[in-house]
Amino acid sequence: MTSMTLADVAAHAGVSTATVSMVLRNRGRISTATRQRVLAAIDTLGYVYNQTAANLRNRRSNQIGLLLHDITNPFYAEMTAGLSQEMERHDLMLFLANSEESVPRQQKFVESLLQHSAGGMVLCAARQTPPLFFEVLKRRNIPAIMVVRPVNDACFDFVGTDNFLGTQLATRHLIAMGHRHIAFIGGAAASATRAQRLGGYTSTLLENGLAIHPDWIVCCDAGQGAGREAAAQLFRAHPAITAALCYQDVVALGVMQALRALNLHVGRDVALIGFDDIIEASLVEPGLTTVSVAAREIGRTAGGLLFSRMQGNDEPPKRIILPPTLVIRGSCGFSG
Amino acid sequence: MTSMTLADVAAHAGVSTATVSMVLRNRGRISTATRQRVLAAIDTLGYVYNQTAANLRNRRSNQIGLLLHDITNPFYAEMTAGLSQEMERHDLMLFLANSEESVPRQQKFVESLLQHSAGGMVLCAARQTPPLFFEVLKRRNIPAIMVVRPVNDACFDFVGTDNFLGTQLATRHLIAMGHRHIAFIGGAAASATRAQRLGGYTSTLLENGLAIHPDWIVCCDAGQGAGREAAAQLFRAHPAITAALCYQDVVALGVMQALRALNLHVGRDVALIGFDDIIEASLVEPGLTTVSVAAREIGRTAGGLLFSRMQGNDEPPKRIILPPTLVIRGSCGFSG
DNA sequence: TTGTAAGCGTTATCAG
DNA sequence: CTGATAACGCTTACAA
Numbered sequence: 193m194t195s196m197t198l199a200d201v202a203a204h205a206g207v208s209t210a211t212v213s214m215v216l217r218n219r220g221r222i223s224t225a226t227r228q229r230v231l232a233a234i235d236t237l238g239y240v241y242n243q244t245a246a247n248l249r250n251r252r253s254n255q256i257g258l259l260l261h262d263i264t265n266p267f268y269a270e271m272t273a274g275l276s277q278e279m280e281r282h283d284l285m286l287f288l289a290n291s292e293e294s295v296p297r298q299q300k301f302v303e304s305l306l307q308h309s310a311g312g313m314v315l316c317a318a319r320q321t322p323p324l325f326f327e328v329l330k331r332r333n334i335p336a337i338m339v340v341r342p343v344n345d346a347c348f349d350f351v352g353t354d355n356f357l358g359t360q361l362a363t364r365h366l367i368a369m370g371h372r373h374i375a376f377i378g379g380a381a382a383s384a385t386r387a388q389r390l391g392g393y394t395s396t397l398l399e400n401g402l403a404i405h406p407d408w409i410v411c412c413d414a415g416q417g418a419g420r421e422a423a424a425q426l427f428r429a430h431p432a433i434t435a436a437l438c439y440q441d442v443v444a445l446g447v448m449q450a451l452r453a454l455n456l457h458v459g460r461d462v463a464l465i466g467f468d469d470i471i472e473a474s475l476v477e478p479g480l481t482t483v484s485v486a487a488r489e490i491g492r493t494a495g496g497l498l499f500s501r502m503q504g505n506d507e508p509p510k511r512i513i514l515p516p517t518l519v520i521r522g523s524c525g526f527s528g
Numbered sequence: 529m530t531s532m533t534l535a536d537v538a539a540h541a542g543v544s545t546a547t548v549s550m551v552l553r554n555r556g557r558i559s560t561a562t563r564q565r566v567l568a569a570i571d572t573l574g575y576v577y578n579q580t581a582a583n584l585r586n587r588r589s590n591q592i593g594l595l596l597h598d599i600t601n602p603f604y605a606e607m608t609a610g611l612s613q614e615m616e617r618h619d620l621m622l623f624l625a626n627s628e629e630s631v632p633r634q635q636k637f638v639e640s641l642l643q644h645s646a647g648g649m650v651l652c653a654a655r656q657t658p659p660l661f662f663e664v665l666k667r668r669n670i671p672a673i674m675v676v677r678p679v680n681d682a683c684f685d686f687v688g689t690d691n692f693l694g695t696q697l698a699t700r701h702l703i704a705m706g707h708r709h710i711a712f713i714g715g716a717a718a719s720a721t722r723a724q725r726l727g728g729y730t731s732t733l734l735e736n737g738l739a740i741h742p743d744w745i746v747c748c749d750a751g752q753g754a755g756r757e758a759a760a761q762l763f764r765a766h767p768a769i770t771a772a773l774c775y776q777d778v779v780a781l782g783v784m785q786a787l788r789a790l791n792l793h794v795g796r797d798v799a800l801i802g803f804d805d806i807i808e809a810s811l812v813e814p815g816l817t818t819v820s821v822a823a824r825e826i827g828r829t830a831g832g833l834l835f836s837r838m839q840g841n842d843e844p845p846k847r848i849i850l851p852p853t854l855v856i857r858g859s860c861g862f863s864g
Numbered sequence: 865t866t867g868t869a870a871g872c873g874t875t876a877t878c879a880g
Numbered sequence: 881c882t883g884a885t886a887a888c889g890c891t892t893a894c895a896a
Contacts, residue, residue, distance in 0.1 A: 195587075197873055208883040213875060221881055243643040244584045245873035248888050251531075253580060255644075258624075263612070269605040276599070276626045280633065285640055288594075288624040290612045297616065304621055307579040308591075416807065445811055452813060471600070475752060475781060475808050533889055544867045549891060557865060581889035584872050 196239040205233035216241060247309060256498060257287040257305040257313040259298060265414065265442065266470035267487045268316070271339065274491025275314060282499050284311065293318045299325065306332060312498045316340045319382065335501035337494045341385060342511075349501070351494040351512045353485035355385055358516035359392030362437050362465045362483050367400050369524055371435035371463055375408040377422055377447060378439025386411075386439060389467065393437055408433060412443060419446025427454055427462075434462060435524070441466035441473050441482055448476065448523075463524035479521025486514055532575040541569035552577060583645060592834060593623040593641040593649040595634060602806055603823045604652070607675065610827025611650060618835050620647065629654045635661065642668060648834045652676045655716070671837035673830045678720055678847075685837070687830040687848045689821035691721055694852035695728030698773050698801045698819055703736050705860055707771035707799055711744040713758055713783060714775025722747075722775060725803065729773055744769060748779060755782025763790055763798075770798060771860070777802035777809050777818055784812060784859075799860035815857025822850055 198216075202209045207226055214220045215230040222230075233239075247253040258275055260268045272288070279286045287310070289301035298318045302325075305313055312335035317325070319341075326345050329336055337349045366374050376393050379386030394404050408430060412422035419438065423446065427433060438444035444466030448458055456462050459478040466473055469484030493512055534552075538545045543562055550556040551566040558566075569575075583589040594611055596604045608624070615622045623646070625637035634654050638661075641649055648671035653661070655677075662681050665672055673685045702710050712729050715722030730740050744766060748758040755774065759782065763769060774780035780802035784794055792798050795814040802809055805820035829848055 198875095199873080209874080210876080210884080211882060214882090217875090219875095223881065226882080240639075241643045242584075242645070242873050243640070244580060244589060244645050245888090246875075248578075248580045248584050248872090248890090249874045249876085251888065255623075262609075263599075264602070264605050264609050266600070266602060266605070269600050269602075272624070273598075273600050273626050276624060280625070280636075283640075285644065286624050287591075288608070288612060288622050289616070290609055300616075303576075304579070304619075307577045308621065309578070309580050416810075445807065449811060472808055472811075475778075476811050477785075477813070534891095535889075545890075546868080546892075547866060550866090553891090555891095559865065562866080578889050581872090582891075584874085584888090585890050585892085587872065 196237045197242070198239075201230065201233045201237055201239050204237055205229045251309060253309045253311055254283060255285045255287055255305075255308055255310050256502075257289065257301065257310050259289050259291055259301055259313065259315045259317070261291045261293045261316060261318055262414070263288070263290045266472065267440075267468045267485075268340075270470070270487035271491035271494075274488035275495045276491070278492045278495025278499070282495075284499070291318045293320070295320050295322070295325075302329065306334070310334065311502045312336065314339055314494050314498060317343065319380065335498055337498045337501070339490055339494050347509055349497055349509050349511075351490055351497065351514070353490065353516050354513045355388035355516075356392040356395075358467060358483040358485065359389045359437060360396050361392075361516065361518045362467070362481075363393050363396035365481070365518055365520070366435045366437065366463055366465065366524065367396070367402070369435075369463060372402060373408075373432045373434045374402075375405075375410070375426060375430070375433045375436040376439070377410055377426065377436050378412050378414070378419060378443035380413070381411050389439060405430075412439075414440055414442055416442055416446035416449070419443035420450045421446075423447040423450035424453065427451065427456070436462065436464055438464065438466045441468040441470045441480060444480055444482070444523075445472060445476065448480075459522045459525045465518075465524065469519050473519070474521065478523050481521045481523045482519050483516045484519045485516050489514055532573045533578070534575075537566065537569045537573055537575050540573055541565045587645060589645045589647055590619060591621045591623055591641075591644055591646045592838075593625065593637065593646050595625050595627055595637055595649065595651045595653070597627045597629045597652060597654055599624070599626045603804055603821075604676075606823035607827035607830075610824035610829075611831045612827075614828045614831025614835070618831075620835070627654045629656070631656050631658070631661075638665065642670070646670065647838045648672065650675055650830050650834060653679065655719070671834055673834045673837070675826055675830050676721075680720070683845055685833055685845050685847075687826055687833060688850070689826065689852050690849045691724035691852075692728040692731075694803060694819040694821070694854075695725040695773060696732050697728075697852065697854045698803070698817075699729050699732035701817070701854055701856070702771045702773065702799055702801065702860065703732070703738070705771075705799060708738060709744075709768045709770045710738075711741075711746070711762060711766070711769045711772040712775070713746055713762065713772050714748050714750070714755060714779035716749070717747045725775060741766075748775075750776055750778055752778055752782035752785070755779035756786045757782075759783040759786035760789065763787065763792070772798065772800055774800065774802045777804045777806045777816060780816055780818070780859075781808060781812060784816075795858045795861045801854075801860060805855050809855070810857065814859050817857045817859045818855050819852045820855045821852050825850055 291298040412418040466482035473480040538548045627634040748754040802818035809816040809818045
């Protein structure tokens with residue numbers, strides 16, 4: 193099966209390549225008669241459209257890139273599903289790269305996207321990304337949407353959630369449940385997102401006349417194991433703590449393990465709230481109360497925005513902040 | 529910044545386009561002097577290689593596709609990370625699609641891959657995929673590796689785990705713990721994977737002189753709720769059962785709930801084993817003993833094999849089966 | 865070692 | 881409504 197070209201189809205149908213191209217793309221006026229002939233020819237020849245040639249000719253491709261740092265994190269997996277769905281609606285192909293926080297890998301991926309004349313990209317940039325990266329990207333003026341992790345550069349569109357409000361909601365809930373000794377576990381010290389979440393927590397404590405104990409605020413990596421370690425230390429050192437707000441659900445899951453090992457019953461002895469609302473949050477026993485950021489929705493929204501940019505939407509850069517909601521399950525106990 | 533071409537670089541460096549192309553690809557003999565000049569020109573002009581043009585000319589692209597049915601499933605996310613890593617090592621771009629078990633979506637993705645002259649693909653096909661799909665794929669002779677879900681067609685490479693061995697290990701463990709009344713819960717009746725897992729279970733029973741009770745073998749959907757329902761019925765109808773092997777961890781989690789409702793203590797009154805080793809398996813109380821498959825490794829292996837096929841490796845189709853291991857936690861109690 | 869030039873398969877412009 | 885034809889930017893014989 194030596195591959196057929198537009199010219200072969202044209203010959204077979206007795207028309208020109210221009211006509212075939214127009215039929216394929218529903219452009220221009222083509223009589224129903226010739227359209228039928230062309231379609232028939234395509235069918236009998238088993239013709240496969242060559243998107244590469246079209247992309248070359250158009251100087252732009254129908255490919256977009258998604259850069260993540262950890263596809264293994266359920267939150268990002270969920271977001272990816274949302275984006276993928278949206279991309280498919282628009283007949284766009286999705287390139288995926290997993291930087292694992294490596295700046296060179298990220299750099300290389302973006303360069304590849306440029307080499308492929310990608311129509312745009314959705315980025316959740318690695319933490320150590322140098323400002324120059326964004327400068328260069330800007331100059332290329334290819335649509336780029338930042339997600340989840342905001343960038344100190346108002347030139348880029350951003351889709352994310354309101355971290356501050358999220359932890360405010362969570363902290364208020366814990367206080368309403370009667371807790372006065374609330375810890376904050378997780379996140380990387382240098383993370384801007386963490387700063388916001390921490391802000392929602394501390395400000396709510398202060399608003400309610402509660403003291404802030406720096407010792408009750410600990411960082412840890414985004415993993416179950418890290419959460420477990422951190423919590424084990426924390427709760428041993430500070431038995432007064434009766435509730436914890438976790439930077440992420442995965443951390444909260446680790447904290448649950450640690451508490452169990454300490455013979456503390458989550459939902460009765462200690463209240464726990466996570467952030468992200470990953471699937472696992474509803475599966476564990478007791479269910480994890482958590483701040484839901486609609487990961488899938490972030491993906492869909494970013495996809496929609498990117499598509500509109502690719503269509504030429506040149507409104508000023510937007511920051512779309514999806515409101516978080518508190519999903520209440522059993523991990524904080526139940527109020528009367 | 530109107531984009532530069534190879535010709536621009538050539539002009540700037542005072543050489544021909546052929547020379548520039550060779551420098552770019554490290555082909556042919558180029559004197560160090562001209563190579564320097566070319567590289568300098570590339571640098572000063574800010575030239576970006578046009579991979580699309582190259583792909584058109586080569587009639588083949590450096591793009592490969594990954595089709596999954598659910599990227600949201602931690603198992604597949606992990607596998608994706610492994611594949612992505614491997615692809616990057618070989619400078620291949622990864623297209624991702626999430627079929628969500630939709631045959632049309634899957635079909636469309638594969639067609640897109642063909643239109644993009646993809647170099648190959650890794651597929652975990654939707655469950656309802658018609659045989660014709662594979663027939664057509666075969667005729668295109670583009671390298672395609674099947675993962676996780678085997679296909680009734682020896683023409684394709686396959687990378688997956690040894691389901692049979694997995695349940696053998698699990699069943700042996702239960703027998704070694706003294707169980708003689710072992711049920712099998714979960715999976716879809718038509719699933720080939722289930723057939724294999726069931727085979728490991730039944731053959732091990734027979735090997736050990738134990739009878740097979742068809743009534744103790746039940747299907748259910750891949751969800752906690754389904755597992756709970758199935759188990760509730762099963763254990764009420766057959767109180768003699770002292771152990772259950774579950775098709776998946778998620779099912780096992782549901783079974784745990786059902787047992788709890790029946791006031792049966794997992795790990796003491798009833799032993800339970802799952803399959804997959806998802807995160808939750810380590811979180812529940814007691815921890816779920818389960819068969820673990822190295823998801824990331826499956827991704828890496830599939831990537832390596834695909835790459836070798838793209839390089840022209842034309843050995844007969846392979847079936848690479850990665851061995852599962854039994855992860856022992858508390859759900860079967862502890863021996864001596 | 866390097867240059868010339870003919871494609872790769874599509875799209876768009878301009879005639880007819 | 882349809883046809884002829886020149887790009888798009890790179891690769892690769894074949895020449896020099």
